[in-house]
Amino acid sequence: MINQRTAVVVEDDSDVGELISGLLDQAGFAVTVAQTGAEALTVIREQLPDLVTLDMSLPDIDGVEVCRQVRLVTDCYVIVISGRTSEIDRLVGLEVGADDYLVKPFSMRELQARVAALFRRPRATDQAPEPRRPTAPAPVANGQRPSGSAQIGCDHLNLNTGAREVRVSGREVDLTRTEFDLLAHLVSHPGVVVPREDLLRAVWATDFVPESTHVVDVHLANLRRKLRTDPARANDHEWIRTIRGVGFRFDPCCP
Structure with a gap:
């Protein structure tokens, strides 16, 4: 598919990762699932995806650091999907560059709505030449x-x-x-x-x-x-x- 959007789902829970991946696939994304922070960073640096969904509780690298590293290489949309519910966790996620923060458990319809809302926003790479x-x-x-x-x-x-x-x-x-x-x-x-x-x-x-x-x-x-x-x-x-x-x-x- 020409100009197909790409997404990387960073989630160590295979069941949750499969659900998110399936939703994004239905939305027309080419999806890659990563279950560790190290794997996610490798894939993101190689693919430079349009969207990353990021779990904060990963088995190796904390999601905050993953988000910080992502922001060094790409301006893609980042949605944190996390079981961390405190205000400080939300603030930290936004501080390091996430565009949105969704708390588990969440509905697939809400995730779908938030992804759609993000892609209605202009991206730097989509704008006309300077x-x-x-x-x-x-x-x-x-x-x-x-x-x-x-x-x-x-x-x-x-x-x-x-x-x-x-x-x-x-x-x-x-x-x-x-x-x-x-x-x-x-x-x-x-x-x-x-x-x-x-x-x-x-x-x-x-x-x-x-x-x-x-x-x-x-x-x-x-x-x-x-x-x-x-x-x-x-x-x-x-x-x-x-x-x-x-x-x-x-x-x-x-x-």
């Missing part, structure tokens, strides 16, 4: 997007949406796909309060709103930390403001 940059690209003031330009931001914060690059005062900031998409959405609406539910719909490209929108807060907290001009200074300028009980607002005022 437009030619001007000889000396200048940051954009006041959070406005100029016509025909891929540069958005303000004097000290600059996003290149074509290259998916972010710089703060000239320093390149390494963001996950979700963090970049959240920032781009907020920056494109400077001074406007964006509700959490709207961010879920825009960035996760789904009308399915989970029990809690806390996943947005987690990603935004990570994003804020990375955007500090001096990462060691907790009181540095905050580009993204929390509007209690509503959502978030990008503040284009530069330090």
